[in-house]
Amino acid sequence: MNVLVINCGSSSLKFQLINSDSEEVLAKGLCERIGIDGSLTYQPAGGEKVKSGKAMPTHTEAIQFVIEALTDPQTGVVKSLDEIGAVGHRVVHGGEKFASSVVITEEVKKAVEECNDLAPLHNPANLIGVNACEKLMPNTPMVAVFDTAFHQTMPEKAYMYGLPYAYYEKYKVRRYGFHGTSHSFVSRRTAELADVPYNATKTIVCHLGNGASVCAVKDGESVDTSMGLTPLEGLVMGTRSGDIDPAILEFIAKKEGLDIAGLMKMLNKESGVYGLSDGVSSDFRDLGTAAEEGKKPAQTALDVFAYRVAKYVGSYVAAMNGVDNIAFTAGIGENDGAMRASICGYLQFLGIQIDEKANATRGEEIMISTPDSKVKVFVVPTNEELAIARETVALL
Numbered sequence: 114m115n116v117l118v119i120n121c122g123s124s125s126l127k128f129q130l131i132n133s134d135s136e137e138v139l140a141k142g143l144c145e146r147i148g149i150d151g152s153l154t155y156q157p158a159g160g161e162k163v164k165s166g167k168a169m170p171t172h173t174e175a176i177q178f179v180i181e182a183l184t185d186p187q188t189g190v191v192k193s194l195d196e197i198g199a200v201g202h203r204v205v206h207g208g209e210k211f212a213s214s215v216v217i218t219e220e221v222k223k224a225v226e227e228c229n230d231l232a233p234l235h236n237p238a239n240l241i242g243v244n245a246c247e248k249l250m251p252n253t254p255m256v257a258v259f260d261t262a263f264h265q266t267m268p269e270k271a272y273m274y275g276l277p278y279a280y281y282e283k284y285k286v287r288r289y290g291f292h293g294t295s296h297s298f299v300s301r302r303t304a305e306l307a308d309v310p311y312n313a314t315k316t317i318v319c320h321l322g323n324g325a326s327v328c329a330v331k332d333g334e335s336v337d338t339s340m341g342l343t344p345l346e347g348l349v350m351g352t353r354s355g356d357i358d359p360a361i362l363e364f365i366a367k368k369e370g371l372d373i374a375g376l377m378k379m380l381n382k383e384s385g386v387y388g389l390s391d392g393v394s395s396d397f398r399d400l401g402t403a404a405e406e407g408k409k410p411a412q413t414a415l416d417v418f419a420y421r422v423a424k425y426v427g428s429y430v431a432a433m434n435g436v437d438n439i440a441f442t443a444g445i446g447e448n449d450g451a452m453r454a455s456i457c458g459y460l461q462f463l464g465i466q467i468d469e470k471a472n473a474t475r476g477e478e479i480m481i482s483t484p485d486s487k488v489k490v491f492v493v494p495t496n497e498e499l500a501i502a503r504e505t506v507a508l509l
């Protein structure tokens with residue numbers, strides 16, 4: 114079956130058409146600036162990437178252009194819509210309602226809408242994508258795959274904040290975690306590579322991209338993860354602060370005359386390694402170059418990032434009373450050997466030894482620990498689109 118995987122943002126829409134039997138990507142692309150002017154980038158497998166301007170007042174036009182591109186007689190990859198068997202939608206927040214993926218019904222859409230409060234930037238956009246697809250493909254089954262679902266196995270002691278209980282009861286203020294599709298995919302694959310049963314091994318996944326999170330997976334279940342109610346908690350990220358002393362907010366608000374919106378912008382867009390490096394970049398390649406050129410704030414940003422990841426890994430060893438495998442994934446985790454080495458340098462107390470030659474490879478599945486390392490360490494490229502396609506087929 115061919116599955117169309119859709120990841121819909123407020124003004125963008127990423128898509129991949131995946132043949133679920135061969136797991137081949139038939140075509141992929143991106144609609145940008147929806148509601149502003151609009152452009153479509155489309156690339157069929159083995160073909161050239163083409164970007165064209167298209168008027169996209171709403172997501173419905175965007176999806177219409179995606180369908181036209183996929184079925185185009187020259188550059189398309191299917192003859193008609195009938196060859197698209199299902200649509201898998203990435204949905205960011207499933208709250209406490211969704212502990213797994215679901216076939217989309219009117220009831221499901223209502224329940225997702227009830228989670229809008231928890232992810233005001235993402236969930237409404239995800240729903241717009243669902244509605245637009247329904248309009249254009251009324252007979253095609255659709256599945257919602259949630260970023261939060263994998264973490265619904267976290268125990269209460271891991272998901273409760275030290276805040277008044279009433280906020281949990283009234284507003285569901287608790288830790289949810291994100292990147293669940295990636296953590297689930299990578300931890301499963303790690304168990305396969307380590308040749309151990311998934312439901313009897315302890316793995317820590319470090320998903321290190323622009324957004325970054327660590328997850329403790331014990332016997333196939335997420336037992337803790339570093340993001341919380343929102344994706345702002347935890348690691349120092351590209352532009353997000355991660356954990357800070359909450360009292361800093363009042364202090365900075367008074368000094369800089371910021372209101373809540375100003376503070377949130379600072380925490381989400383102006384902090385992280387970008388802020389720490391004094392505005393050099395949020396991209397680790399630029400930071401590496403700047404650090405080599407002797408720019409101290411860039412080196413500080415890299416040091417703070419590595420130290421925070423290592424501390425989270427250490428705390429998850431305690432959470433699981435041990436660890437068998439550690440996996441690195443996403444842009445930085447897959448490509449930045451120096452960062453992996455720096456993080457693992459803090460973990461020698463676990464008996465971790467890194468094979469320098471293996472660690473020098475980029476972007477491929479590989480064990481980077483030595484044969485006598487007490488904990489196996491892997492690089493496992495994540496593939497959220499494939500994971501969504503697999504979930505979609507499994508449900509249908």
Ligand code: ADP
Pocket residue numbers: 321322323324325351395396397398443444445448449
């Ligand atoms: P997201 O999906 O959260 O936007 P990605 O997983 O694509 O992020 O990761 C993007 C980040 O990966 C970039 O900001 C960059 O810092 C990092 N990255 C990508 N390639 C490399 C590389 N070769 N070396 C170091 N860092 C890299």
